[in-house]
Structure formats: structure tokens, C-alpha cells
Amino acid sequence: MEMDLPVCLIENTADGKLRVNAEATEILSKISQPVVVVAIVGLYRTGKSYLMNKLARCQKCFDLGSTVQAKTKGIWMQCLPHPTREGHTLVLLDTEGLGDVEKGDKMHDMWIFCLAVLLSSALVYNSKAVINEDAIEKLHYVSEMAEFIKVRSKDNDNDEAEFSRYFPIFIWAVRDVTLKLVFNGKPITEDEYLEKALMIQKGESSRKVDQRNMTRDCIRMYFKTRKCFMFDLPTGDKEVLQNMDETSEDQLSKAFMAQTKKFCDYIYNNAEVKCVGDMHKVTGETLAKLATFYTEAISSSNATCMEDMVANISVAENTAAVKEATEYYEKKMKEQVKLPTETLDQILELSAECEKEASKIFLKRSFKDTELHFHKQFLEIKEQKKSEFLKRNDMESRRYCEKLIKELSKDLENSLTKGSYVTLGGYQIFKEEMERIEEKYNNEPRKGTKAGDVLQDFKKSKEMISITIMMNDKALSDQQKKIEEDKVSKEAKELQLKIEESQRSEENKKMEHQRKIMEENFRELVEKGNNENRLLMEQLKSIRGTKEKERDLYRSQGDEEHAMMYQEQINDLSRKEKEAKSFNWLPLVEAGFMAIASCFLPPSVVLAGAIFSGVRQLFRK
Structure with a gap:
């Protein structure tokens, strides 16, 4: 979804709080694609x-302003198709400028930064x-975030160390640079410049130095x-600088434009x-929920807990996944199945295809559904909807067949009425x-x-009439009548057996279909x-x-205190890697799925483990 102009996602209220704008969440709720979210602060x-x-590849999307007064208030949002994905x-999220003297509320800045x-x-x-001591000091929000953001609801000493699993990539854009990238007489890269600026500064301890070092440490961590x-x-x-939104690129330096493109x-x-x-991809719809959850938590002055948020x-x-998948199944069945189908196998095959796709939709969106x-x-x-389709299929077939046989037997009925x-x-x-009639019907x-059922019902309905006509037919001898009567009785029994066998066959087909689906x-x-x-x-290994x-x-610089702090985090990550590596997912899923399967299949099939045997072999190779 592409917007003409940005809208305010998170706005300031009259009482100094923050709230999510309904117009923005409505826009996001219509975006079912995964979202890449880029926020800028400063x-x-x-x-x-x-x-x-x-x-945004747009010259005037976000208001630039040209005076000392800050223009952007709250957090503004622009959505567009990703240029390369x-x-x-x-x-894109453009945030209210930090340190605006007109606000006079440092806590407000902290909220904006955290969001x-x-x-x-x-x-x-x-x-x-330049990235100097003053610039580091102005980024003190990083070192204060731990007061507002928690990984788990329970206190945990390693909470801050786990932020790197959940936090975004960090890009420092330094504007209007005049210095040369040289260190100890040798050229350095922009990234090397940043990393050197983030190294712990040694020297005489003071409150400001300690604060700046804490900010450095937190950025790195x-x-x-x-x-x-x-x-x-x-x-x-x-x-030209004061009217950048009216400026063409040829009025700007080539170096600046090349840096911007990079x-x-x-x-x-x-x-x-x-x-x-950890890895559940966020859509626009989910981002709207995240914005609401985080904004409400932060505005209520409570620390926002990512564990609670994930829950x-x-x-x-998961609720949306159920709805989306079942609605997909119903829609596809309506599109693909022309009722009545010629056989039960046909509708079951079509249902199997739709069920498979619906299951993929559900599994793609659902997460943390551990139980x-x-x-x-x-x-x-889905089973309820499938059952309704099967019933409708049978009803449509019966309705058509009853109408057909009534039409074919019209002459027969007239003759019976006339005697x-x-x-x-x-x-x-x-x-x-x-x-x-039977030949034409077939x-x-x-x-x-x-x-078959309608034909059998029709034939069954004419049994007594057949016997009555036979008994009154003087062209037949008593012996012939006895033979015909025995024949009609035998056919009636065979017909009943055929009906029962047909019903058993249908139930077996349905059960086998269900077993394969499960x-x-x-x-x-x-x-x-x-x-x-x-x-x-892979994620844990990368962070480690x-x-x-x-x-x-830190060890190379002789800072063993910080080196040991990171070693503790490494040990914790190594332990989690080992746990993940040794974790056997199969028994856990099997136990939960056995309970589910018992709701849809006979106990004998579930207890025999027939639905699991092939899968066990597949995942134990």
C-alpha cells in the first residue's frame, strides 16, 4: 500500500501523554505483507x-521546515512498496526531534526514543x-532504556544483555561533516570511526564521564x-539549505548526493x-498492534515487557491465523467445487488441496502456539466447514437425482394410477x-x-407394488409366482446389503482422507x-x-572488567545454543497432536500411531 502523504502514527495528547492515531492503524491493518520498519531519531x-x-523517494513527503522551530511532532509514518524486496x-517513521526547548519534558523524549x-x-x-563527547552525551537515552524496557516480566540479571536479540540495527548518520577520517596518521573508514568513538574512555572518573561511558557500553551491548x-x-x-524540499539534486554537491544514495x-x-x-515476521496489521501495545505501556509509565507483548x-x-486460514478454505472450496461432484473421492481430493493450502496459511502466521x-x-x-460442504454435496446430489428419477418414472406412475x-x-x-427407468437413470x-442411494430408495419403494402386480398376474403360475417372490425378496436383501456396504465405504474413505490430512x-x-x-x-550463534x-x-585494550562481562553473556548464549541443539521437537509435538487427532479419528487409529509412523521416520533420518 502506497500513501500520498505521511500520517501521524503516534500523537501527543493534551495531558502530555502519547496515543496511537486510529487513521494510521487503519492503514496498517490493511497491509498483509511483511514490513521493514525504519525509524529515525535525533x-x-x-x-x-x-x-x-x-x-521514500519523495521530495516533500515529510515536512522539512526551514526555521529553528521543530516541525515534526510525535511519530509520523509513510508506507510504500519496498524498493528492492x-x-x-x-x-518509514519520522520522529519528533529530541531536545526541543519548547517541550521542556525530557521524559517525553525518552518515550519517543523507546518507541x-x-x-x-x-x-x-x-x-x-562529529561523534564526540557531546554527541555521545546527547544519546544518553540508550543507557536509560533499561528502565522502560524489560525482556521478561520477572526480574532477570541478563535482561539488558538480551536486548541485542530484539533491537534493530543501529545506523549513526553524521551530517555536515568537515573533518577528515584519519586516525594516528592513517585513513580509517566511517565504521571504524564510529567504533573508536564508542570505546570506553579511560581517565579520571566523573559523573559525566561515567554516564558517557555507560552510553557507549549500552550502544555496543x-x-x-x-x-x-x-x-x-x-x-x-x-x-538552498533552508529550502531543501524545493531544491533539485543538481543544486547539491555530488559528494553529498553520492553519500545519500549509499x-x-x-x-x-x-x-x-x-x-x-525471535523470528515471527511482522505485517502491517501486527505493527499496528505493536504500536498500540507499546504506546499504552509507555504512556502509563510502566516498563514495557517484550515477553508480555509477545504473549x-x-x-x-493466532486468532487471526485461524480466521484467515478457515476463510481461505471456505472461499477456495466455493470457487473450485461445483456441486454436486460425481463421486465422494472427487470432493475429498479437492478438499485435500484446499486444506493443505489453508494449513500452510495457518502455520505461516501462527506462533508461540505451544499447547x-x-x-x-x-x-x-475447518472440519466443520468441510462437513457442511460434504452435506451440501449430498443434498444437491439427492435433490437432482430425486428430480431426475421422478421425471423418468412419470409414465410408470401414470400407468400405476390407471391400473x-x-x-x-x-x-x-x-x-x-x-x-x-434404471438404464436411463444410470x-x-x-x-x-x-x-446409488436414490435409485435404491426408488426400487425399494416399488417392492410391494411389484409383488402385488405379480400376485394378480394370471399369466404366471403359482410356481412362477413363488420363484419371482423369492427372487424379489433376495434382491431386497442384496439391496440392503449394498446400501450398508456403500455407507461403510463412504465412512472408510472419509476416515482415510482424514488420516492423511492429519x-x-x-x-x-x-x-x-x-x-x-x-x-x-543461527540467531544465538550470530549474537554470540x-x-x-x-x-x-576489550581484552586487547586491557579492559578485563568489560571483557568478563561479555564472557558471561557468551557463556549464557552458549548454554542456550546447546539447549536448542539438544531439544527434540518431535515428542512434544507428537504428544499434543495425539490429543488433537483423537478428536477427529477413531481411537484405534490414533492409538496405533498410524498417522505418526511415516513422519517419525522422515524426521529421524
């Missing part, structure tokens, strides 16, 4: 909105000229991926999809007419699943669990590697 009047406009949406961190997958911090971009002054013309390309290629619960979001997402509560709910609703068969040789004429196409569901569930566990191990680099860097 002091007011530092040109944040210009960078966001470049990312098909099927993804780029969400930008919590909502984004890439956080851009915008500042001017919280953001596992850090990047720096340095921008030249766009132009020396003051009038910055945008990096964001497009490296900012990942926003995730919750709340998982309930909402399979929502999985069971999905299966129950035409109560005559010499009438029984033979009646038998031939019944055979003619030759008619698309009668559906109840064709087996496929089980396989997909185990596969999903294994994939999630593998991704978790980052922590090891930080530890080695």
Missing part, C-alpha cells in the same frame, strides 16, 4: 526528515558534524549491528523485516419399465454422490518446529559471535 533541526524523504512494505527502538528493524540516529554514514554539507548556499542503498539491502518472538501478540496473531490450542481450533472450524399393470402379462411389462451424467498436518508442524529451532540456533568480538576488543 536532535530537532538536524535534517532527519530529509533522509526519510530520500528513503518484492512482496514487502517499507514503513522508535521497539517498533523499528533499523534505527537511524541523526546528528551533526544493545545493537549487535552498527553502521556509520558521514555526509558532507549539501551546499554552501544558505538559501545510505539509502544500505537501508534497502540490510534493514530486515521487523520480527517479534499478547501471539494470541492476536496447540489454536491449531486445534483451526482444525475444528394398467393389473392385466394378463402386466408383471412382465412392469419389470421391463423398471429396467428401462446413463445420465453428474448425478453425484447420492445417485498426517500431513503433523509433518508440517514438526517441520515448522525444527526450522524455528534451527533459526534460533558479535559478543566474542566485543570481548576480544
